[in-house]
Amino acid sequence: MHSRKRTRRIVMVVLLLALLALIIVLFINYRATRQIGFDFEIDPEAVLAPPVHLFSFSGPPEDPLQRPIGIRVEDDRVYVSDSRRSVVDVFDLDGQRVGQWQHEEMRIPLYIAKNPVSEVFYVSDRRARTIHRFSAEGEYLGQFGPELPPDQLPQFETGDVQWAPVAFDFAEDGSLYVTEILKGHRLLVFDPEGNFERSVGTAGQVASAEDAPLLFQFPNDVKVFGEEVWVADSNNRRFQVFDLDGEFLRIFPSEGLPRGIDFLRGPSQSTEGTASLRFAVVDTLAQDVTFWAKNGTNLARVGEPGVLEGQFAYPNDLSVAASGRLYIADSANGRVQVWGWPQDEQPIPTPVTPFQWGLCLSPLLLLPLLFALRKRRFFATADFAETAFASGLAPRLPAFKRRWLMLESELERIADLADGTVKAKELFSITEHSESDASVLAKRLEITNREAQVLSIAQRSRFFCTEDLELRRLARLLEIDVLNAEEFAERFPKKDS
Amino acid sequence: MRKYTFLAVLTVALFFAMGSMAYANFGPHGGYSDDTDSCAACHRAHTSFSPIQRTNYLGGQPIGTIGSALLVSSAQSMREFCTVCHGNDAPGASTNVVAGVFDGGPSAPFGTPIDPGAGILYATNSSFGATLNAGGFSYLGGNAPVTSMHSMAPEDPSSPLTGTVAPLWGFGSAADTSRQLLSEFTCTSCHDPHGSTNYRLLRDALPGGAVGGYNAAGQPDPFVISSEEGYPVLGWLRQEAGAAQMADYRPNYTAPQYRNTGLQGENISGWCAGCHQRYDESGTMYDYGNFLAAGTEAVGAMPFHRHPVNRPVGMMPNTSLSREPVIDSKIPLERTMAAAAQTTSSATWGYGDMLGCLTCHRAHGTNATMEGWAESSLATGSGETTWVVELDPGSGGVNPNQSSSLLRADNRGVCQRCHNM
Structure with missing residues (x-):
């Protein structure tokens, strides 16, 4: 399991446990007092x-x-x-x-x-x-x-x-x-x-x-x-x-x-x-x-x-x-x-009781929704796009929760690709690399600048899509979830999956 | 309990339950018991933040300031601190020295005995609404703006005297012809809020030397006393004994009832000479130094002469003994030690009574106006050594002071009220 994924899950579990504990305490207090909230005022x-x-x-x-x-x-x-x-x-x-x-x-x-x-x-x-x-x-x-x-x-x-x-x-x-x-x-x-x-x-x-x-x-x-x-x-x-x-x-x-x-x-x-x-x-x-x-x-x-x-x-x-x-x-x-x-x-009063605070903070409960609604970043190279469009996979690339990224120089190469309503220049958004991240990778892995730039972006993406064998090897070395067109089709068999 | 416990200034009095009742008649100023709480009315031993420093004395003479006065509050000047109660705003004392008026109770009919049962715990022989003996620093009698004051910055910023810093006339040795400026003159320059041997808390020590104090046996040796009802002419005792003296004392803040000790130099005028040192120069009776060198009034190396003081007015020539020595109460004299205390609101004088500085001058401020020859200057005539007097309208007085000089009466009314031939 990737470390980032593990961290996210731990955070989610802790938050849910804390919320559960709060609900339990409120429930116990309510059973005892028939009031929701804590009385913090001693005298x-x-x-x-x-x-x-x-x-x-x-x-x-x-x-x-x-x-x-x-x-x-x-x-x-x-x-x-x-x-x-x-x-x-x-x-x-x-x-x-x-x-x-x-x-x-x-x-x-x-x-x-x-x-x-x-x-x-x-x-x-x-x-x-x-x-x-x-x-x-x-x-x-x-x-x-x-x-x-x-x-x-x-x-x-x-x-x-x-x-x-x-x-x-x-x-x-x-x-x-x-x-x-x-x-x-x-x-x-x-x-x-x-x-x-x-x-x-x-x-x-x-x-x-x-x-x-x-x-x-x-x-x-x-x-x-x-x-x-x-x-x-x-x-x-x-x-x-x-x-x-x-x-x-x-x-x-x-x-x-x-x-x-x-x-x-x-x-x-x-x-x-x-x-x-x-x-x-x-x-x-x-x-x-x-x-x-x-x-x-x-x-x-x-x-x-x-x-x-x-x-x-x-x-x-x-x-x-x-x-x-x-x-x-x-x-x-x-x-x-x-x-x-x-x-x-203040025109809007500051909450005083725990119940009021609870009401104010209740929107935080919606935070997990943000995780659920967050679009996953798919970073692709031009060869992946060419293969996808050539093999008829292109119509399955767009999805509600996917965001496709590509370097500007590579997007210029494939801008004219299209398959039905799917157009490459509309599907892909331009992204930029971090020079500091790229230089670290280049020095660490002793790779070319171009490879380092691509991999630095891939590290910050959910999936890295490429057909380049060397890049795939390096990506796996960096524990990046990397896919070629064939693997993508297997991983996401339906359009909106 | 809060960390800072501030007690009030001018509030703490002493009840002494044992024996006869004794009173700290006049605020927290003196007469302290061994366990007094009066100190805390004005001071904090560890939590003072006032920048005011205390005066250091050596051999009875002030030699500058040293260390904090540990005053409560952040008063930047003693005047601010004192006028919280003695000022012209919310009342905290009956002696309103800003407006120069006795404008609060309690007062009582003259001679009224103190009756603790009735709850009148102290009384004065003062007249309500009357001008304070010393006058005021902004007004006289509550209404009339002053025309001269004892040089302290006036309380009221609208006063024409705001910012005035006057020379300390007669300061220093006889040969000193410079003008010492009173730049730091304030309430405590003259008054000791902790009490003294003298009348009205006047200090026991001044720059010119001791002007009161206690001898080796702890007995008071005052310079300034009064003929007020119940005033202890031998001086105020320390601590609880001093508080006991206050029980019978009825001060009169509105009718001067001065008394002369009869001791050479140890009297009201001698006290004033603690700063105006040359005015009491003892080499001759009336000469006290060279004429001022600075300014246009320089007339060369000639001695000053001054009006005699500490002399009975009966010594004046051509005085008819069939009439009062002074023609109204504007001009107070100093009773002799042999005279009885004065228990009435006004004072009557005899030819045996003496004149002193306060006969002609008020201590705080006056509203006297100067016109005619009372506004004039010395000027050279046709020859360099010939000096003549020229009218100087609008100058406010005569040179070198050019002010009303704290005089009690308009123009030279202070002369006429004795020399009333």
């Missing part, structure tokens, strides 16, 4: 693939972002506050600026949120010590007046300033939660009509992040998620969690300088039952984004300090889009970075 809550940097944007070159501080994604718009330019820039999800909000009263805009009931946007302002209100079209609607009761006002001279709001968010019913740093550092709760309801906590520094709930130190973000209000107690390196009534629930130590937080909601980060358990945190000093599970597991970390793509310079806030993309205010770099999970970005 879904503890696994999160890190996102990758997708792109960045900073607005038009003539008026780029200078110091983006707060960022908020609502529907198909990205709202970015710029403390240097005293504006809120509005971008589409791809980073094209589509609007800009500004007003003479707005000085150092910080954080942004939308009232889900009135659909009015709110923007806190560090210098004006207020919260501005804008319509979705950017029309200035005045300021949110906290109308704090007397016992909630600072007990020292403030020049009629009631508060110094920093960060805030809305509940679904329009209730407003605001951190402020004038009368202590605290969380203020307002009802959906904007009436003051209660003040929670006061200012204080803690030695251990897990100590002393209700003490805040420069709380720089608030996010309402479901029935919980998360407050980034930034300088105390932790989050404090409250219910919607402002009752303290628990402390979540984060370390670092957490300033921006948002909850993950993309398809690849949320599995059933765990969607609410994962969130991303911007750490301004560490200059990275960390991902956490609700149970305190640190899932992933991305970013590093610097100015290149994917590197941060004192990032300050982030917001997660419905698609799962993260929009991060890369403050000192004057840009917004967009991170995401590639599988969420």
